[in-house]
Amino acid sequence: MARTPDRKAGLLADVRALAEQHLAPHAGAIDTEARYPAAALRALGAAGAFAAALPASQGGQDLDLAAQAAVIDAISAVCGCSGFLAWSQAAAAATVAFGDNPALQQALLPELADGRLGAGSGLSNALRHLAGLESLRLGARHSGEGYLISGVLPWISNIAPGHVFISAAALEDGGLLLFLARGNANGLALEPCPPLAGLNGSLTHTCRLAEVYVPAADVVAGPETSTALLLRLRGWLALSQTGLGLGIVDGCLHDIREAGHTQAELNRHLPEQEDTLAAALHSARERTRRLAAQFDDPAAYADVLRLRARSAELALRAATAALLHAGSRGYQLRHPAQRRLREAGFFAIVTPALKQLHKELAQLERGSRRAA
Ligand SMILES: Cc1cc2nc3c(=O)[nH]c(=O)nc-3n(C[C@H](O)[C@H](O)[C@H](O)COP(=O)(O)OP(=O)(O)OC[C@H]3O[C@@H](n4cnc5c(N)ncnc54)[C@H](O)[C@@H]3O)c2cc1C
The missing domain is CATH 2.40.110.10 (Butyryl-CoA Dehydrogenase, subunit A, domain 2)
Structure with missing residues (x-):
């Protein structure tokens, strides 16, 4: 697919359009009826959604980790399950790309990058x-x-x-x-x-x-390089996955605005409002963009964990707010606010889960106090 001069903006525009077309009508069925979004993933893969950060020589878009996180964010705003599938595919491709097997990279990366080979x-x-x-x-x-x-x-x-x-x-x-x-x-x-x-x-x-x-x-x-690879990769995985949580927050803001069309007068009395959540979302996105350039810097690892934890807590907060703003309509099983609550819960328990993040952060803080 041809890219506009601003290639990142072009990729994101394509991804948003595909998500609206292929995922929005089916997000409920994907979440509850086990409908695997095969056609949507094929279209997203062909647009470059799983390989934003891979070089063109490996079938990628030659952009960066910030672009990959933004792509997962855009998909997750429409459907969290598909956002996680996109992350899984991108994570598998990135792991092979970080590895030390050039023959495997040559043989499989193009197919992993465009989703022909699910991973x-x-x-x-x-x-x-x-x-x-x-x-x-x-x-x-x-x-x-x-x-x-x-x-x-x-x-x-x-x-x-x-x-x-x-x-x-x-x-x-x-x-x-x-x-x-x-x-x-x-x-x-x-x-x-x-x-x-x-x-x-x-x-x-x-x-x-x-x-x-x-x-x-x-x-x-192999054993000589695998631990070093994982130590480099873990920041990449956590930051790209942050896109999942921030996309869920974006989806919650959409639900809050929808509820505002009919219930604005009462909803303004709720403690959590769209503007504060939107400001927190903006700041977490900016932080993701900035930290993406340092994903493998050991000195930035604690900041990566803090951001990943902050996005999980923000997603839980936003999903609760979306339910409260939607009111009794939001209590219907098929209402998007119900799905977003489940998506936010998933984001908080998938590795690195919130409890893991807080434990690792406490360990890192204890270590730096001892070193001081
Ligand atoms: C829907 C879903 C999809 C997931 N997809 C992936 C994925 O694609 N790739 C991936 O690597 N991980 C995946 N996970 C696992 C996830 O990332 C966490 O590692 C896992 O949920 C454990 O998280 P926790 O920190 O809350 O530990 P806890 O849930 O508290 O688990 C504690 C221990 O029990 C083990 N455990 C948990 N559930 C089971 C079980 N059913 N049988 C046996 N042992 C169990 C855990 O591995 C862990 O060692 C998925 C989890 C869920 C719920």
């Missing part, structure tokens, strides 16, 4: 492990030119037999392996998770791996 990011466990919260759930042992991987990951979204996912496993002889697994691999069972409160169209599965063979060609990073 999930199963890195919660590895990231929580890195934060000292849990042990690795997958183990890897050498087998011929590759590895056999076993274990269970309770949640991976955007995964199906024709898709791939990225995850990490503990190697038998020490160290961490970052790998790409095929959704139809022998030994991989994809169990649909029980009905969810929301995001039912997210193709979320429990993944059971029983000696799944991952050839060397599908290794994203």
Whole structure:
């Protein structure tokens, strides 16, 4: 798709138009009826929505992380489930791009970038492990030119037999392996998770791996580089995901304005108003844009966590406000305010979850007090 001179603005305009056309009419069904937005994701992928920050040589838009976060924000303002699917796809592509397997990058990045190959990011466990919260759930042992991987990951979204996912496993002889697994691999069972409160169209599965063979060609990073890669990537993942929360806030502002058409007189007595939420949204977006340039600077990591936590709290606040402004109409199950409450709840519990963020921040603050 041709870009205007301001390529970022052009990409965002395309994404907004596609989201309005393909997602707005179906957001409720995607959330509650498990309708996977396949056609919308294909169109968004073709427009460059999953690869804003990748170089053109890898099938990307040659923009930056701020643009990727803004794209996820624009999608999530219309449908949080689709925003999370876009994030999952972009995160998987970014992980391969950050890796040290040029042949894999050449073979798969163009297809990951434009969404022809659906992809999930199963890195919660590895990231929580890195934060000292849990042990690795997958183990890897050498087998011929590759590895056999076993274990269970309770949640991976955007995964199906024709898709791939990225995850990490503990190697038998020490160290961490970052790998790409095929959704139809022998030994991989994809169990649909029980009905969810929301995001039912997210193709979320429990993944059971029983000696799944991952050839060397599908290794994203070996034990020498994988931890450094994750340490660089975690800021990228958290900041791009901030777009999900800020898009949900934007959607709540839309619902508050809608309610104002008929209930403005009474609604002005509510403690939370559109202008304060809009100001907080603007400031969080600005902060995302500025921090994006420092996503892999260890000195900025605490600020990234603070921003990610602030956006989760803002999304919860905005979703509650949207319900209160919508009143009894907003209590109907199919009202968007109900969906946004579920979306905001999801954003607060997905890795890095609010409780993880506050724990990590407390640890970092204790560390810097000790160093002072
Ligand atoms: C709808 C949905 C989609 C998700 N998609 C992804 C994804 O695409 N990729 C990804 O990496 N993570 C995904 N997750 C996981 C998410 O990112 C968090 O890691 C997870 O919710 C744990 O968050 P928590 O900090 O609240 O820990 P808690 O929920 O408090 O969990 C504590 C421990 O219990 C484990 N646990 C939680 N649920 C189960 C379960 N059903 N079976 C066994 N153990 C369990 C957790 O892994 C953790 O070790 C998804 C979660 C949900 C609800």
